[in-house]
């Protein structure tokens with residue numbers, strides 16, 4: 001690469017789209033929360049209105065996703081490459097993939113009830129992306145100029161999306177199964193209890209959590225292998241216990257542990273759900289703390 | 305579907321419950337072995353392995369970041385000694401980390417072998433007999449029908465066979481099973497993991513890697529003495545090195561000068577080299593880039609770093625040359641503010657130079673310099689000079705990038721009698737304290753090359769991909785059992801799946817459908 005042309009005005013427009021998407025996501029989020037309160041209402045007339053508000057919620061959610069997608073694509077075009085070379089780009093692309101996978105998944109399995117969780121999470125990610133992680137468009141460092149960036153990172157983002165949805169299901173599972181929530185006399189908890197009554201049965205939640213985690217684990221295994229192949233090209237060895245490699249390994253091992261837990265006697269149910277959350281915490285930790293503060297060869301936050 | 309039922313019905317291995325050990329050594333050993341190969345132990349070891357890997361990402365590791373370890377020792381010697389005793393700077397080769405993964409793999413082998421035998425027998429045996437009470441299974445249907453027993457069994461068998469089930473028809477009932485591939489995949493997955501570990505282990509023993517910094521114009525010949533540093537595996541023999549030669553003709557570093565948000569970002573690094581595979585082979589030109597190593601005989605040559613090497617000539621007061629040649633400077637920041645050291649043990653008065661190189665100089669408010677662009681726009685060299693015994697004569701090894709200033713007298717630079725000696729390309733300047741003169745002849749670039757050889761990489765990849773494919777198989781193939789029983793005035797169908805299987809109900813419906821196609825003539829009760 002001898003010279004490049006970055007389209008800086010387009011990258012600014014992309015940011016505007018990301019902000020617009022956040023605004024619409026916020027509306028969708030409020031509708032989803034309202035919808036949950038309707039669906040869990042003690043009054044029958046209120047409950048009947050829930051179907052309608054859910055439709056509105058998904059309408060806004062899908063619109064936000066479309067604006068979000070446009071923002072991501074523009075960022076890619078303005079940089080002349082895939083839009084996931086630093087934390088800002090990784091966040092906006094990754095959160096879009098979460099939304100995309102979620103919207104696809106609700107056609108296969110009925111997981112509409114976790115919309116508020118997913119929506120809230122995406123807002124949180126976009127919020128940190130625009131405030132904490134924002135960097136202007138840049139070209140790729142030579143080490144990142146490889147088609148493995150496309151393969152390795154795409155799959156990692158996909159895996160994260162599946163782990164993310166599974167984690168939302170685990171939270172729902174734990175809340176539903178919690179004795180404390182079931183018996184607490186607090187008013188606020190009573191509301192939570194009613195909201196939870198809208199959710200699928202625990203067994204159903206557990207099964208879904210399992211499915212999403214298993215797809216996540218497969219994709220993560222692929223991420224790990226693709227990363228090793230790339231490391232062989234870029235750094236002369238396929239595995240060197242670099243910080244990021246260590247965390248990829250830890251996450252993989254935790255989810256392998258999760259699968260052993262779900263297939264052995266003593267460790268199903270709550271313990272498995274906790275493991276699923278521990279695994280996802282490691283994913284988040286890897287993306288935030290490890291990227292920003294740990295030393296290693298993978299320095300791509302783009303932040304000084 | 306209750307999980308307890310699922311496992312007790314389908315898990316081939318007998319039990320991981322603690323049983324009271326038989327008396328005697330053999331009994332104990334057997335008990336220990338059973339504990340070690342239980343799923344619970346495997347799970348604990350896996351989680352332990354994950355936790356044990358964490359400190360290696362917190363503390364610098366000798367294998368990945370030896371300088372980090374050195375500076376940790378300098379900054380915090382007491383803590384460093386404690387951590388070192390706990391092998392926390394060598395986590396991944398430490399005895400405790402090794403103990404966990406070796407135990408895990410012993411457990412794995414001890415688990416996989418019996419499971420393989422069980423699975424092999426299961427593959428050859430008939431589907432399990434009809435349980436007495438079918439009602440307790442999740443996909444249960446009871447159908448009132450006037451169809452004959454012969455009809456029910458024949459249709460049921462045909463439907464199940466069409467779906468790929470293994471079917472056995474007994475008197476008045478059918479047992480069918482499908483999805484052995486799930487267990488096959490799972491076993492293959494675990495075996496492939498063993499394959500990864502073994503091939504990676506062998507590779508670690510046979511492999512080597514070495515580093516060499518090559519300035520433009522220099523040639524590297526592959527033998528031990530040409531390396532700046534070299535890390536052989538335990539089985540490495542020097543005869544493995546093939547005497548090929550690599551000459552760095554030119555190093556190109558391209559930085560963005562055009563896009564405002566991107567000024568100074570490296571766009572490409574290219575090492576133009578000439579290689580000779582044997583001393584008398586024809587020379588070949590090629591290009592090494594990051595991500596694009598050169599395939600040399602028996603090894604790959606990777607580009608891992610680069611920097612500037614100002615060419616300097618030092619002369620004694622009488623004009624005698626005491627040093628002449630390129631000096632490799634280490635970049636300190638993204639704009640290649642670089643630090644270099646020259647030691648002149650052969651000068652009339654022994655002295656050392658600690659020099660800063662700014663490819664594009666910019667003066668800060670404080671008067672100090674920095675570099676504002678990594679390319680050579682306005683280069684400047686600034687030298688601090690130290691006089692005294694450099695300690696090179698006692699033969700102890702020294703870092704070429706470090707000058708031990710302790711015990712030396714600073715004669716030029718900040719807080720010294722004279723200002724730092726500053727030069728642009730082509731300039732010659734007199735040195736203070738009667739040390740002679742220095743000429744800045746020109747600027748070359750250097751490339752840091754890594755030569756690495758690992759003969760089992762392909763095998764590791766093979767087993768890793770095998771593990772991935774088997775895992776995919778084992779996670780996606782449903783394992784199902786179906787039973788059909790004929791009774792007076794109707795029949796029952798029951799199905800059981802091992803894992804999450806949302807399609808189980810529709811499978812049962814389809815089977816019922818194919819036995820009694822006309823909807824009106826049957827009445828199903830769940």
Ligand code: HEM
Pocket residue numbers: 255256259260263340341342343346350408411412413415416490494497775778779
């Ligand atoms: C390096 C260590 C290990 C890793 C990474 C690992 C990973 C996995 C994974 C990811 C699964 C899920 C596959 C699936 O659900 O089909 C699995 C299943 C299983 N593993 Fe392991 N495993 C390891 C060691 C062991 C050991 C030591 C044992 C025996 C004690 C064992 C026994 C099993 C069994 C029985 C299953 C089947 C679960 C089922 O599908 O019912 N594994 N393993």
